[in-house]
Amino acid sequence: MAYNKVESYDEKITSGLVKNYKECLELLGEDAEREGLLKTPERMAKAMQYLTQGYQLDAREILNGAKFTEAYSEMVIVKDIELYSMCEHHMLPFFGKAHVAYIPNGYITGLSKLARVVDVYARRLQVQERMTHQILDAIQETLQPQGVAVVIEAQHLCMMMRGVSKQNSITTTSAFSGQFQDGTTRSEFMKLIKK
Numbered sequence: 001m002a003y004n005k006v007e008s009y010d011e012k013i014t015s016g017l018v019k020n021y022k023e024c025l026e027l028l029g030e031d032a033e034r035e036g037l038l039k040t041p042e043r044m045a046k047a048m049q050y051l052t053q054g055y056q057l058d059a060r061e062i063l064n065g066a067k068f069t070e071a072y073s074e075m076v077i078v079k080d081i082e083l084y085s086m087c088e089h090h091m092l093p094f095f096g097k098a099h100v101a102y103i104p105n106g107y108i109t110g111l112s113k114l115a116r117v118v119d120v121y122a123r124r125l126q127v128q129e130r131m132t133h134q135i136l137d138a139i140q141e142t143l144q145p146q147g148v149a150v151v152i153e154a155q156h157l158c159m160m161m162r163g164v165s166k167q168n169s170i171t172t173t174s175a176f177s178g179q180f181q182d183g184t185t186r187s188e189f190m191k192l193i194k195k
């Protein structure tokens with residue numbers, strides 16, 4: 001399967017979802033047979049499989065597939081990686097940016113792979129805290145670098161369009177390992193992602 005696109009949808013899963021989404025529409029007071037909604041259950045079934053395709057992807061395999069021997073041992077930062085995920089409590093989107101850094105220890109990885117790892121964990125039902133740690137753990141375990149840092153800034157639609165209805169709050173989560181637990185290294189990283 002391609003890393004960032006569901007190319008073929010599972011027929012059994014799609015037909016099961018279609019049946020259930022049709023019932024959802026009716027329970028919500030809609031006429032699932034009206035013209036505009038006829039294909040909606042199928043669109044929803046495909047959209048949801050796309051948005052949860054991360055379950056089928058392996059972050060460690062992606063990183064190991066582009067692991068290169070290199071003597072570079074300064075900080076590597078990929079910042080402003082946009083992410084779209086769904087909170088596991090309401091299945092509503094949360095979206096924002098991830099900043100990922102590591103300090104190599106003999107190995108580097110392809111830069112795009114860091115962004116792919118973010119997608120692997122974003123395209124699931126998530127809480128922001130767990131996603132932050134999962135990204136860190138995958139990088140730490142495969143590249144065994146001197147340290148990893150992950151900061152995620154996101155807005156949660158479940159807090160914006162329902163519930164507490166706060167339009168401007170941004171949630172920041174972070175995880176640090178190895179050298180990033182040292183205050184100076186962490187500050188340098190934080191300064192660079194704020195630039």
Ligand SMILES: Nc1nc2c(ncn2[C@@H]2O[C@H](COP(=O)(O)OP(=O)(O)OP(=O)(O)O)[C@@H](O)[C@H]2O)c(=O)[nH]1
Pocket residue numbers: 087088089126127128129156158159162163164
């Ligand atoms: N920690 C954490 N909480 C989240 C995340 N996404 C959504 N939530 C929260 O999950 C909580 C679920 O709380 P509940 O009281 O069970 O659900 P609820 O009655 O719908 O809560 P309200 O959103 O306050 O109306 C809410 O406080 C959400 O804001 C996340 O990524 N991390």
Ligand SMILES: [Zn+2]
Pocket residue numbers: 087088089090091092156158159
């Ligand atoms: Zn939520």
